[in-house]
Amino acid sequence: MNPFVSKLLIAIARKRLETKAHAKPISNKQIAPLVRNLQVELSHAIKEYIFILIGVFSAGFGLKGFLLPNRFIDGGATGISLLLENITNIPLGYLLILVNIPFLILSVKTFSLKFAIKSIIAIFALSFVVHYVDYPTITDDKLLIAVFGGFFLGLGIGMAMRGGSVIDGTEVLAIFLSRKLSITVGDVLLLTNIIIFSFGAYILSVEIALYAILTYLAAAKTVDFVVDGVEEYVGVTIISEKHEELRVMLIDKLRRACTIYAGKGGYGKSGKGYDKDIIYTVVTRLELAKLHTEIDKIDKNAFIIMGLVKDLRGGMIKRKPLEK
Numbered sequence: 001m002n003p004f005v006s007k008l009l010i011a012i013a014r015k016r017l018e019t020k021a022h023a024k025p026i027s028n029k030q031i032a033p034l035v036r037n038l039q040v041e042l043s044h045a046i047k048e049y050i051f052i053l054i055g056v057f058s059a060g061f062g063l064k065g066f067l068l069p070n071r072f073i074d075g076g077a078t079g080i081s082l083l084l085e086n087i088t089n090i091p092l093g094y095l096l097i098l099v100n101i102p103f104l105i106l107s108v109k110t111f112s113l114k115f116a117i118k119s120i121i122a123i124f125a126l127s128f129v130v131h132y133v134d135y136p137t138i139t140d141d142k143l144l145i146a147v148f149g150g151f152f153l154g155l156g157i158g159m160a161m162r163g164g165s166v167i168d169g170t171e172v173l174a175i176f177l178s179r180k181l182s183i184t185v186g187d188v189l190l191l192t193n194i195i196i197f198s199f200g201a202y203i204l205s206v207e208i209a210l211y212a213i214l215t216y217l218a219a220a221k222t223v224d225f226v227v228d229g230v231e232e233y234v235g236v237t238i239i240s241e242k243h244e245e246l247r248v249m250l251i252d253k254l255r256r257a258c259t260i261y262a263g264k265g266g267y268g269k270s271g272k273g274y275d276k277d278i279i280y281t282v283v284t285r286l287e288l289a290k291l292h293t294e295i296d297k298i299d300k301n302a303f304i305i306m307g308l309v310k311d312l313r314g315g316m317i318k319r320k321p322l323e324k
Contacts, residue, residue, distance in 0.1 A: 061152050110172055
């Protein structure tokens with residue numbers, strides 16, 4: 001790491017410890033773990049914001065290079081913004097912010113303040129790109145507009161999710177309603193988009209609405225390809241010598257329940273005699289970035305197995321509330 005960055009992290013770590021210790025002398029041994037945690041947080045934050053930046057410019061290209069010049073619409077909050085832009089002539093950059101504000105407020109309750117702040121940054125960045133960056137109009141062929149406009153928009157949404165944020169707030173609404181009601185996230189998104197496309201058919205034309213459905217399908221499939229689907233949970237199995245620290249982290253920081261399996265190593269001469277706890281938990285795709293960051297702080301060599309979970313029933317699926 002850059003010497004200047006290292007010195008800065010050490011200074012920050014020392015300041016934090018001095019605040020907790022009420023100005024007592026701090027040893028290098030006490031500082032080292034906190035510096036390591038700060039290094040992990042910084043490296044993960046840089047990676048996540050690179051994902052968000054790529055997502056913003058990709059979504060901007062899909063909007064201004066394909067959809068916007070040809071008065072096409074899409075699903076979700078972006079589709080609502082495009083529809084309002086067609087009937088009010090308010091610049092799309094402003095509408096993207098206005099339409100997403102309610103979803104961003106909801107995201108604080110559904111996920112966390114950090115997630116909401118990152119999403120606000122992503123949406124403001126997208127608004128800036130759409131308003132000020134000049135993309136060339138690629139084609140006027142309606143089929144190519146629908147398919148590739150949806151592809152680049154979906155790529156942008158997916159990359160933003162990989163960075164731990166959203167640039168289309170309807171996913172937040174869908175996850176929130178799925179937790180409150182006995183319906184899936186996919187059903188909420190489908191119902192929302194049916195309403196949007198119906199308005200599109202009435203206000204613009206049936207042809208535009210049909211192309212909008214094609215755009216939405218292209219975007220949705222691209223998002224699935226990038227992040228394996230926002231509406232699915234991910235089962236995570238963690239095998240590490242620091243299993244107790246990881247268990248405490250899942251409960252205290254992520255507020256997630258977990259299941260502990262008793263296990264033994266099966267590799268090498270000493271493998272059979274080594275007892276270890278195996279941790280299994282279920283998180284949403286949007287929480288994976290934070291989970292990886294917290295695991296790396298504790299054990300960078302932890303063995304992690306992830307798999308999509310199609311159906312869930314019972315158990316402690318929701319995040320546990322903070323204890324007062």
